[in-house]
Amino acid sequence: MTLASGGPRRIGVFGGTFDPPHIAHLVAAIEAREVLELDVVLLVVANVPWQKEGTREISSAEHRLEMVRACAAEVEGLEVSDMEIRRGDKSYTADTLAELLASEPQAELFVIVGRDAAAGFTTWERHDEVAQMASLVVVDRPGQHSEPDPNHSWIRVDVADLEISSTDLRARIKAGRSIKFLIPEGAASVIERLKLYR
Numbered sequence: 436m437t438l439a440s441g442g443p444r445r446i447g448v449f450g451g452t453f454d455p456p457h458i459a460h461l462v463a464a465i466e467a468r469e470v471l472e473l474d475v476v477l478l479v480v481a482n483v484p485w486q487k488e489g490t491r492e493i494s495s496a497e498h499r500l501e502m503v504r505a506c507a508a509e510v511e512g513l514e515v516s517d518m519e520i521r522r523g524d525k526s527y528t529a530d531t532l533a534e535l536l537a538s539e540p541q542a543e544l545f546v547i548v549g550r551d552a553a554a555g556f557t558t559w560e561r562h563d564e565v566a567q568m569a570s571l572v573v574v575d576r577p578g579q580h581s582e583p584d585p586n587h588s589w590i591r592v593d594v595a596d597l598e599i600s601s602t603d604l605r606a607r608i609k610a611g612r613s614i615k616f617l618i619p620e621g622a623a624s625v626i627e628r629l630k631l632y633r
Contacts, residue, residue, distance in 0.1 A: 505621030
């Protein structure tokens with residue numbers, strides 16, 4: 436795989452609650468990096484995911500960060516970012532992109548989202564600012580494309596159709612069912628050690 440070199444860095448920004456992170460997250464990040472020839476994909480762990488706040492109990496940001504770090508530890512081209520946690524309060528992608536551009540003004544940013552998030556893009560806080568600062572990327576199943584918000588331009592990246600959700604994984608763990616091969620071993624070890632989702 437040939438990645439950008441010598442010019443501005445091409446940075447993928449893949450944000451999420453990651454409660455817990457799972458292999459579909461990693462597959463999407465890796466595929467987007469390869470297809471778009473990104474130098475790096477940042478897995479940005481939300482501090483307070485405002486769209487989910489109040490809908491259910493959310494694991495602490497520190498625990499979610501530890502799980503994501505365990506997932507990405509040995510995956511080339513993926514880096515874990517705690518910038519939203521360090522910033523505190525609610526997590527907005529517009530603020531994250533602005534912070535990245537302040538530290539690296541020439542970088543080319545790509546916001547990577549799944550099909551559900553793409554369809555609801557206009558519900559995001561300051562979504563127009565997000566679209567101005569970064570290219571919008573939707574990862575979707577091959578041959579069954581969803582319809583992302585039509586008011587913005589989208590880059591499509593086809594990824595393997597892995598029907599895995601954090602909601603289902605939390606339920607499996609609570610019920611004592613196996614999560615083997617659904618969550619990377621490092622993150623599964625963190626879940627076991629911290630007794631999460633019990």
